[in-house]
Amino acid sequence: MRIKKAPSIAWRKIEGRAFVIEAATSTLHELNEPGTFLWEMINKGTDIEEMVKRTVREYSICDRTARKDIMNFVDRLSKAGMIENKRQ
Amino acid sequence: MKPQANLFRITDSKYIPLICTFELTRRCNLRCRHCYIDVPPDVRSELSTGEIKNSLKQLSRMGTLMLVFTGGEIFLRKDLLELCRYAKKLNFDLKLFTNGTQISKNDAEELSKISISGVEISLYGRENVHDGITGRKGAFEKSIRSVEMLKKHGINVTIKCPLTNLNYSERGWIRKFAKKSGINFKFDPTIAPADSGNQEILKYRMNNRQLTNIYRELGEKPPEAPARRRLDDLSCSAGRNVISIISDGTVYPCLQLALPLGNIKHQKLDRIWSQKNKVLAGYRSISNKDIAVCNSCDMAYLCQRCPGIAKLEDGSLFGPSKIACQIAKIHKKMN
Numbered sequence: 199m200r201i202k203k204a205p206s207i208a209w210r211k212i213e214g215r216a217f218v219i220e221a222a223t224s225t226l227h228e229l230n231e232p233g234t235f236l237w238e239m240i241n242k243g244t245d246i247e248e249m250v251k252r253t254v255r256e257y258s259i260c261d262r263t264a265r266k267d268i269m270n271f272v273d274r275l276s277k278a279g280m281i282e283n284k285r286q
Numbered sequence: 287m288k289p290q291a292n293l294f295r296i297t298d299s300k301y302i303p304l305i306c307t308f309e310l311t312r313r314c315n316l317r318c319r320h321c322y323i324d325v326p327p328d329v330r331s332e333l334s335t336g337e338i339k340n341s342l343k344q345l346s347r348m349g350t351l352m353l354v355f356t357g358g359e360i361f362l363r364k365d366l367l368e369l370c371r372y373a374k375k376l377n378f379d380l381k382l383f384t385n386g387t388q389i390s391k392n393d394a395e396e397l398s399k400i401s402i403s404g405v406e407i408s409l410y411g412r413e414n415v416h417d418g419i420t421g422r423k424g425a426f427e428k429s430i431r432s433v434e435m436l437k438k439h440g441i442n443v444t445i446k447c448p449l450t451n452l453n454y455s456e457r458g459w460i461r462k463f464a465k466k467s468g469i470n471f472k473f474d475p476t477i478a479p480a481d482s483g484n485q486e487i488l489k490y491r492m493n494n495r496q497l498t499n500i501y502r503e504l505g506e507k508p509p510e511a512p513a514r515r516r517l518d519d520l521s522c523s524a525g526r527n528v529i530s531i532i533s534d535g536t537v538y539p540c541l542q543l544a545l546p547l548g549n550i551k552h553q554k555l556d557r558i559w560s561q562k563n564k565v566l567a568g569y570r571s572i573s574n575k576d577i578a579v580c581n582s583c584d585m586a587y588l589c590q591r592c593p594g595i596a597k598l599e600d601g602s603l604f605g606p607s608k609i610a611c612q613i614a615k616i617h618k619k620m621n
């Protein structure tokens with residue numbers, strides 16, 4: 199599965215954290231460090247399998263935990279209208 | 287800390303230009319009586335598409351997130367949609383300020399696809415008043431058509447209404463129109479002197495009674511919160527996390543504060559914005575003790591003083607602003 203940022207989203211990484219604006223509601227979100235790590239991969243069009251691999255490496259956690267955390271994160275982004283899911 | 291407050295705190299302390307007002311052109315098809323641009327624009331000095339794109343790239347690297355394209359009338363630039371597309375590709379939160387008379391159906395469709403954050407359209411009241419202020423018959427009809435068209439395409443529209451003594455009595459109509467159309471509106475009662483220093487347009491400022499009524503109607507608080515960094519600090523965000531670039535490439539700390547810091551045609555933006563820039567560093571170092579009269583004023587906590595307007599009013603960055611004093615007095619009476 200590949201995930202894409204919704205077109206209306208604006209964002210910038212400032213001092214290590216991603217600040218993300220949803221244009222429709224003008225809501226500003228601040229992502230924490232792991233969130234920013236995942237968000238940057240999403241923006242580069244990285245697919246889920248690759249995201250899991252890199253997260254395992256970055257945070258020295260097991261594959262299962264990484265996958266669960268990523269899916270939770272993706273789910274939250276999706277509910278907030280910040281991403282578009284594309285099954286491939 | 288809320289994301290908004292944290293973002294402002296970080297960018298203010300690190301001098302990251304979070305908010306950029308980018309003036310794309312000074313050309314305009316209207317002749318609004320209160321307009322602060324009174325020097326005929328030199329089209330030859332206008333930035334090219336490539337120069338603007340290059341500055342946007344630099345801004346995105348420096349941390350700018352909120353971007354406003356303003357004019358003049360921005361839709362007179364043939365490359366506007368291209369610039370909007372480019373800005374969105376760089377992940378800016380993009381808003382457009384326009385008089386709304388030059389927007390085609392195709393523009394509205396494209397802007398909707400580009401997913402900009404919003405469009406603010408200047409509207410001064412009903413047809414006679416609007417056309418009278420803008421000096422163009424038919425301007426009202428075109429602007430209203432644009433409001434409707436943009437809304438139809440799902441674009442956030444805000445009516446922006448600078449209030450003067452010419453359209454003071456139109457405020458009720460504007461409010462109703464915005465409500466009926468399901469869009470936001472903003473009143474701005476602060477008419478600034480022209481950027482040449484010409485004070486002529488100040489004759490359109492509302493009198494005390496009119497201003498008091500406006501603030502009563504809007505509630506106790508001023509319509510636009512002061513861009514104060516802290517309540518006990520008389521300086522604002524200009525030159526810290528606010529930057530402005532005007533149509534010939536000159537960089538200012540803010541569009542209202544004509545303090546030339548450099549020009550992007552000849553210099554890299556991060557150099558212009560650095561503490562090594564003596565003009566900018568000097569401006570950033572201004573503290574309360576430098577602002578005579580204001581630093582001992584008992585209304586300072588209510589004050590909206592804009593250093594740019596203070597400078598335009600009497601040539602000094604270091605003193606009170608007449609309009610700010612007038613509004614602060616009104617708020618003091620209301621409190």
Ligand code: SF4
Nearest residue numbers: 580583589606607611
């Ligand atoms: S009310 Fe006037 S004197 Fe007092 S702080 Fe504001 S601008 Fe300065």
